[in-house]
Amino acid sequence: xxxxxxxxxxxxxxxxxxxxxxxxxxxxxxxxxxxxxxxxxxxxxxxxxxxxxxxxxxxxxxxxxxxxxxxxxxxxxxxxxxxxxxxxxxxxxxxxxxxxxxxxxxxxxxxxxxxxxxxxxxxxxxxxxxxxxxxxxxxxxxxxxxxxxxxxxxxxxxxxxxxxxxxxxxxxxxxxxxxxxxxxxxxxxxxxxxxxxxxxxxxxxxxxxxxxxxxxxxxxxxxxxxxxxxxxxxxxxxxxxxxxxxxxxxxxxxxxxxxxxxxxxxxxxxxxxxxxxxxxxxxxxxxxxxxxxxxxxxxxxxxxx
Numbered sequence: 001x002x003x004x005x006x007x008x009x010x011x012x013x014x015x016x017x018x019x020x021x022x023x024x025x026x027x028x029x030x031x032x033x034x035x036x037x038x039x040x041x042x043x044x045x046x047x048x049x050x051x052x053x054x055x056x057x058x059x060x061x062x063x064x065x066x067x068x069x070x071x072x073x074x075x076x077x078x079x080x081x082x083x084x085x086x087x088x089x090x091x092x093x094x095x096x097x098x099x100x101x102x103x104x105x106x107x108x109x110x111x112x113x114x115x116x117x118x119x120x121x122x123x124x125x126x127x128x129x130x131x132x133x134x135x136x137x138x139x140x141x142x143x144x145x146x147x148x149x150x151x152x153x154x155x156x157x158x159x160x161x162x163x164x165x166x167x168x169x170x171x172x173x174x175x176x177x178x179x180x181x182x183x184x185x186x187x188x189x190x191x192x193x194x195x196x197x198x199x200x201x202x203x204x205x206x207x208x209x210x211x212x213x214x215x216x217x218x219x220x221x222x223x224x225x226x227x228x229x230x231x232x233x234x235x236x237x238x239x240x241x242x243x244x245x246x247x248x249x250x251x252x253x254x255x256x257x258x259x260x261x262x263x264x265x266x267x268x269x270x271x272x273x274x275x276x277x278x279x280x281x282x283x284x285x286x287x288x289x290x291x292x293x294x295x296x297x298x299x300x301x302x303x304x305x
Contacts, residue, residue, distance in 0.1 A: 001029070001032075001033055001036075001037075001145065001146060001149070001169065001170065002039075003146065003169060003170035004169075004170070005025070005029065005167075005168065005169045005170075006166070006167070006168040007021060007025060007153075007157065007162075007165060007166070007167050007168075008165060008166040008167075008179075009021065009157065009162035009164060009165040009166070010162070010163075010164035010165070010177070010178075010179070010180050015161075016160060016161050016162055020160075021157070021160060021162065024156060024160065025153060025156070025157075028149075028152065028153055028156055029149065029153070029169075032062065032145070032148070032149050032152065035059075035060055035062055035063050036062075036063070036066070036141050036142075036145040036148070038086070038140050038142060044059055044060060044063055045063065045139060045140075045141065048063075048130065048139065049086075049138040049139060052135040052136070053135075054131060054132055054133060054134060054135060055131060056124070056129040056130070056131045057129055057130055057131055058127065058128065058129050059128055059129055059130055060128060061125065061128045062148070062152065063123075063128070063130065064123045064124060064125050064128035064129060064130060065123070065125065065128075065148075066083075066123070066141050066144075066145075066148055066254075067083075067121055067122065067123025067130045067139075068123040068124075068125065069144075069148075069254055069255070069258070070083045070118070070121070070123075070141065070144070070258065071118060071121065071122070071123065073144075073255065073258040073259060073262060074118035074119075075118075076259075076262075076274075076278070077259075077262035077263075077265075077266065077274065079118055079233060079234060080232070080233070080234065080262040080263075080265040080266045081118070081143070081233075081258050081259075081261055081262035081265070082116060082117075082118040082233035083118065083121065083139050083140055083141055083143065084115070084116050084117060084118055084120055084121055084137050084138065084139055084140075084233070085116050085140065085231050085233040086138045086139060086140035087112040087115060087116060087138060088104075088109070088112050088113070088116060088231045088233065088236050089140060089229070089231050091103075091104040091108065091109070091112055092104065092229075092231060092237075092238060094229040094231075104236075109236035109237070110236070112236060113233075113236045115134070115136040115137055115138070116233050116236070117137070118233075119133070120132055120133045120134060120137040121133075121137060121139055143213075143230075143257070143258065143261045144211075144254055144257035144258040144261065146169040146170045146171070146172045146253075146257065147172045147174075147209065147211055147252075147253035147254040147255070147256060147257025147258065148253070148254040148257075149169050149172075150167055150168075150169050150172045150173070150174035150209060150253035150254075151174060151209070151252055151253050151254050153167055153169075153174070154167055154174045154176055154253075157176070158176060163176060163177050164176060164177030164178055164179070164180075165177065166179070166185045166187075171211060171212050171213075172209065172210070172211045172253050172256070172257050173187050173205070173209060173210040173211070173253070174209045174253040175187075175205040175206065175207055175208060175209070176207055177206065177207065178206055183204070184204030184205055184206045184305075185204065185205045185206070186202055186203075186204055186305060187202065187203050187204075187205055187210055188200075188201070188202050189201045189202070189203065189210070189212060189247050189283070190212070191292065192212075192214045192216040192244040192245035192285045192292060193216060193244070193292060194216045200285070200292070200294070201247075201283060201294070201304070202304075202305045203249065203303040203304060203305055204303055204305045205249070205303065207251070208249050208250065208251055208303070209249065209250055209251065209252060209253035209255075209256045209257075210247060210248070210249050210253075210256060211247070211248055211250075211253060211256035211257040211259075211260045212245055212246070212247040212248075212260060213230065213245065213246055213248075213257070213260035213261045213263070213264045214228075214243070214244050214245025214246065214264060214285065215228025215229065215230055215238075215239065215244070215245075215264075216244050216245060230261060230264055230265060232265050233265075234265075239264060239265050239267075241267040241268065242267065242268055242286050242287055242288070243264055243267060243268055243271075243284060243285065243286060243287070244285040244286065244287050244292055245264070245285040246260050246263045246264045246271065246282060246283070246284050246285070247260065247282065247283045247285075248260040248263065248275075248280060248281070248282050249280075249281040249282070249299075249300070249303055250280070250281075259280065260282075263275060263282060263284070268284055268286060268295070271284065272284060272295065272297065275297045276297050276298060279298075279299055280297060280299060281297060281299035281300045281302065281303055282296070282297045282299075282300060283295070283296045283297075283300055284296075
């Protein structure tokens with residue numbers, strides 16, 4: 001998935017050892033990459049995107065669940081989260097092809113947006129399948145695939161006997177139980193400043209997931225404009241608001257990852273209002289006068305350490 005992973009687990013009530021845990025974790029990650037990758041020609045998702053049929057396309061249960069979850073988050077956020085945004089992501093140079101020679105014109109963006117609509121993707125679980133409602137709809141689950149992987153691997157670790165564990169894939173974290181000292185797993189949130197590595201906040205988790213979405217790592221500057229990798233599907237342009245990042249705590253890493261992206265797209269005012277209305281534990285990192293300020297929702301206090 002183009003990133004790193006970490007697993008920590010308590011051994012007090014388990015005979016498991018790292019050498020016993022690593023092979024099934026690696027095997028599962030390889031399986032998930034073969035499902036969700038947009039970079040591999042042999043992935044399940046690539047094959048779906050290449051098949052322009054509007055008929056139901058049989059897929060793995062993991063991919064079907066991803067489609068169902070994506071639609072739920074899109075509906076909740078009124079389209080701020082949209083996994084059909086792939087054509088716009090590619091046009092701005094954040095897909096497998098890399099940075100374009102010429103950035104998309106207004107006409108190009110308008111044409112691409114005609115094939116970006118979260119309502120155009122449907123999923124079912126029995127039997128697992130997905131379908132598009134028109135031929136040119138393509139899908140990219142990269143915005144929350146790592147969160148999905150965290151949830152799946154967390155269930156795997158419980159079945160292996162590692163009931164207390166910490167799991168991180170890229171910027172997504174999933175926890176179960178408690179750390180070795182009987183306390184919550186302490187998780188640091190990075191200060192969202194490019195070129196720096198510093199901890200901004202620490203939270204304590206005992207079964208929750210934590211995801212952060214922002215533009216402070218994957219971006220480039222063109223003619224004085226900052227172009228981040230998160231594309232607003234409603235405008236067709238990279239998100240340009242006052243936010244540097246949003247962190248979300250939720251029981252599901254897939255949900256925390258998708259919601260963090262959506263709140264970043266929505267911006268401070270609309271995103272914060274939605275988070276409070278839904279009782280979500282979130283921290284918004286805001287760029288103001290060259291500094292980073294923080295604004296937390298009411299539910300965040302329960303996890304702050």
